[in-house]
Amino acid sequence: MPKRIPVFKPFLCKEEILAARKALELGWLGPGSYVKEFEESISKFLDIESSKVIAVNTGTSAVHMALSLFNLQPGDEVITPSLNNIGDFQSIKYFGATPVFVDVKEKCLTIDPSKVTSLIGKKTKAIISLDYASHLHKYESVRAIAKEYNVPIIHDAAHSFGSRNSNYEMVGSKSDIAIFSFDPVKNITCIDGGVIIAQEKEHADRLRNMRQLGQMQNQKKLYSNNRSFTYDVEDVGYRYHLANLHAAIGVEQLKKIKTIKKKKQLIFSNYLSGINNNNIILPPGLDGDILPFIFVIRVKNKRDEFIDYCNKKNIDTGIHWQPGHQFSYLKSCKFKDLSVTEKIGDEIVTIPMYPDLSKKEQNYIIDVINNFKT
Ligand SMILES: Cc1ncc(COP(=O)(O)O)c(C=O)c1O
Secondary structure (H helix, E strand, O other): OOOOEOOOOOOOOHHHHHHHHHHHHHOOOOOOHHHHHHHHHHHHHHOOOHHHEEEEOOHHHHHHHHHHOOOOOOOOEEEEEOOOOHHHHHHHHOOOOEEEEEOEOOOOOOEOHHHOHHHOOOOEEEEEEEOEOOEOOOHHHHHHHHHHOOOOEEEEOOOOOOOEOOOOOEOOOOOOEEEEEOOOOOOOOOOOOEEEEEOOHHHHHHHHHHOEOOEOOOHHHHHOOOOOOOOOEOOOOOEOEOOHHHHHHHHHHHOOHHHHHHHHHHHHHHHHHHOOOOOEEOOOOOOOOOOOOOEEEEEOOOHHHHHHHHHHOOEOOEOOOOOHHHOHHHOOOEEOOOHHHHHHOOOEEEEOOOOOOOHHHHHHHHHHHHOOOO
16 A cells, blocks of 8 residues: 555645745845735736736635625625635625525536526625636626626636636636635645735725735835835725745745646546546546646545545545535525535545646556445
């Protein structure tokens, strides 16, 4: 048996360690020149102006700040899939607002646009739609509904950084507001980090101050490792800035994204062609130029047994995620038809997929899964 295979493994090499060392030796630990470099690298990568890129300390902060643009009040509602990350639900709850859960489509497990409209009401203040695992959602369809009802839409692209949509545009580059996460398990990591893309200048300017407690700092000064001690505060603010150390790691990670993409695409297709077990439902193939994030399979009826079986074979697994409407804290939130989420909630399992997963390990995992009997 091979040694334990984790679900995720960061693709960190000596470049990240050197960059972290340099950032520490610089002695300016807060937001500064490395944050500027990180934002510029992201803007170049996405082919958008750097003024639209706002780096923050986590993806959750990015969601929270994006929602802050829309003046949410207690009792307001935000529509989002029940199959979403807890960070999004908590961000909604921070305002005393409540998530309203929408179902996903069975094929890709992304938001079902046909089930959104019936959830929109007077209290709806935003929609958060997301890409899931290794598949993009129909952003334009959800956006069209949001526009029709004059509701802002936030595109949570935490899973899809580095992918292109069907128009061959970088994911997030054209969304009204998009967020990315660069947490420890994402395709590229800052250890912890996030980015908001805001198309409107007014949003971008507000977010830039908001991430540093609302302090209206001179950005040029900050980006050259300096700061002012006198400033005005005009708006709500959080301590959500990205630190130089994390940005320095992010800059190096971004240089490797082509390699990461190639390696993960190969693993994805190896799994798709190799796994063949009647009790397992595989995800659809990659639809276009996708940087796969996680490989989510569905195990019919026997998920716990499957997880236990993999564990005994030294293969770690994950669950992304438990449906939101089933958490005690969120049980009273509104929803209508969640039939697909209910169905797949007890079936989904994430199996290991990371750039350094060797062919031998991949084939071992395939064999183990193919030999799973119920
Ligand atoms: C879809 C989605 N949104 C938001 C987040 C929150 O990002 P972070 O972990 O950087 O706070 C995650 C994290 O996994 C996520 O998967």
